[in-house]
Amino acid sequence: MSVEHRPLAWNIGEEILGLDLSKPLDAATVAELRDLLNNRCILLFRDQFISPEEHIAFTRQFGETMHTPALERMLHPDYPQIWQVTNVRQKDGTESFSRNTGRLWHSDQTYMPEPAKGSLLHCKEIPSVGGDTMFANAYLGYEALSDVMKEMIAGLWAVHDLNEVEERRSRVPPLTPEEIAKTPPVTHPLVITHPETGRKILYVSQQVTCQIVGMSKEESKPLLDFLHSRIVLAEHTYRHQWRPGDLVFWDNWCAQHFAPMDYNQADRNERRVMWRTTLAGGPVDGDKTAPAAA
Ligand code: OGA
Ligand code: MN
Numbered sequence: 001m002s003v004e005h006r007p008l009a010w011n012i013g014e015e016i017l018g019l020d021l022s023k024p025l026d027a028a029t030v031a032e033l034r035d036l037l038n039n040r041c042i043l044l045f046r047d048q049f050i051s052p053e054e055h056i057a058f059t060r061q062f063g064e065t066m067h068t069p070a071l072e073r074m075l076h077p078d079y080p081q082i083w084q085v086t087n088v089r090q091k092d093g094t095e096s097f098s099r100n101t102g103r104l105w106h107s108d109q110t111y112m113p114e115p116a117k118g119s120l121l122h123c124k125e126i127p128s129v130g131g132d133t134m135f136a137n138a139y140l141g142y143e144a145l146s147d148v149m150k151e152m153i154a155g156l157w158a159v160h161d162l163n164e165v166e167e168r169r170s171r172v173p174p175l176t177p178e179e180i181a182k183t184p185p186v187t188h189p190l191v192i193t194h195p196e197t198g199r200k201i202l203y204v205s206q207q208v209t210c211q212i213v214g215m216s217k218e219e220s221k222p223l224l225d226f227l228h229s230r231i232v233l234a235e236h237t238y239r240h241q242w243r244p245g246d247l248v249f250w251d252n253w254c255a256q257h258f259a260p261m262d263y264n265q266a267d268r269n270e271r272r273v274m275w276r277t278t279l280a281g282g283p284v285d286g287d288k289t290a291p292a293a294a
Helices: 027-040 052-060 138-143 147-153 163-168 177-182 217-231
Strands: 004-007 014-017 042-045 083-086 118-125 133-137 157-160 186-189 191-193 200-202 209-212 237-240 247-251 255-258 273-279
Touching: 014 027, 027 042, 027 247, 052 118, 052 273, 133 138, 133 247, 138 200, 138 217, 186 191, 200 217, 209 217, 247 255
Parallel strands: 014 042
Antiparallel strands: 004 014, 042 247, 083 273, 118 247, 118 273, 133 237, 133 255, 157 186, 157 209, 191 200
């Protein structure tokens, strides 16, 4: 049986119809979904009122779940495979650590030596207006470059540093010294090759890519900003308006995402509750190996 689907936007995203994610899928369906994900960058499944166990089981049909040693404050107390992304205050009345997750464009865990392959975000509660997530196609970011620019950046590597997030924003509590120690800066190629499609991807995040290896930060910034701007051209994006029961599965190699601050966070009744599982990836691969100085 082949999966029924339709595009969410011309250049990114596919809605999958007629599947119940609470039940195991057959191998042919998993392979077809994987293929759609690799090519269309994000998949939407509506009306999936699944339990945490079912969410984790669905994720595991595509590979191993990923553990992140830092940011354990985001984990669900009973399900360490689930990150809670929410503005709901903690039991002791303090602000949620994750309430401003994703306020800069990024893909998940690129600050790790082996970034995540995928993330599966499930909507539990959504504010009356807003709380959207935007997605962009990073294959097309690369393809939008001129041949000369492609040649110039071939073989370059860049630094990804989670601590840069705190440097650029003051909204979330700073990382603890222990969290900083667990997430030292890492380097990845500026252009990676998707391991399953073989297509090239511009691997530059607005959130954590802070320097090109061998250049100063001042030299790097305008180039990184320009390259990133090609990924998020309006025609490369899709903006998702959530409904409870939506599950969006994105590929962290070829898709980037961003959570605009587009709802009333001051009103405690405007709750946004999202649960995320993360699919392990592996080392990302580019044209050249890491420079010795990195
Ligand atoms: C994430 C993330 C954005 C959002 O879960 O990785 O960036 O809209 N979330 O909740
Ligand atoms: Mn994210």
